[in-house]
Amino acid sequence: MDHSHAGHAGKVTWRMAASATLHCLTGCAIGEVLGMVIGTALGWSNAPVVVLSVVLAFVSGYALTLVGLRKAGVDWRKAVRLALAADTLSILVMEIVDNGVMVVVPGAMDAGLASALFWGALAFSLLVAFLVTTPINRWIIGKGKGHAVVHAYHH
Template structure:
């Protein structure tokens, strides 16, 4: 395919990616991120970890759970574990990274949120707000990536 045809293909393909498809991919990714993020915040807060350590635990767990959810689906499709892990890396790394930057920035930016206890409304409200904002701001990123055959587009070959 020559370069002009290749550009036309990408332009046509990108415009064909619906916001619904992008939102579904983002929601899938957000599910794993949210499990890890919430678990990390709960562990860090309950253990009395410093804010930086709590954020690190949350980010690590967000990646673990995000990749695990994608791997679960592609493993069911019959891929070997090593290849399933590569698919998860290709499908979710950018999306999870963007979500983590957004949601941790929001939680850190809400005065008192990181110091609020697990029984306080501020803790849960800031976490919910951060995940909602991560969803809204990551959906266009996922739409752009899917339109270029990247991100969650990689997973669809195995469903």
């Protein structure tokens, strides 16, 4: 089965890129929000909250891809390799952007879980991460990498 998607290099649409980014954002957001909620609830300082959020975002992002690949009948070893190849750059960019936004929004990291500032900044950070990561995913898919690697298994 050819997974290179080289034939799609000139045909990658913004819709394809947005779909791949939304998939990645879903996985990342689960871990990101969980990390922010846990760290904030425990009263941790910004650095450990960000580290926890990033770790959980990678875990949940990869897990979401692994579930789809395993449902498609891909064995564990290959599924892990595909998930790492498909999602690493996208998750990395998304995490840099959304955590960066959270840190630079005045008071967002210290606002507390009952604060509209915390939740508004978190939602805004995920939106900005989506907007920054979508063109990167479009370029990556056009090169036959990233989400293009697992695309054949989604059908």
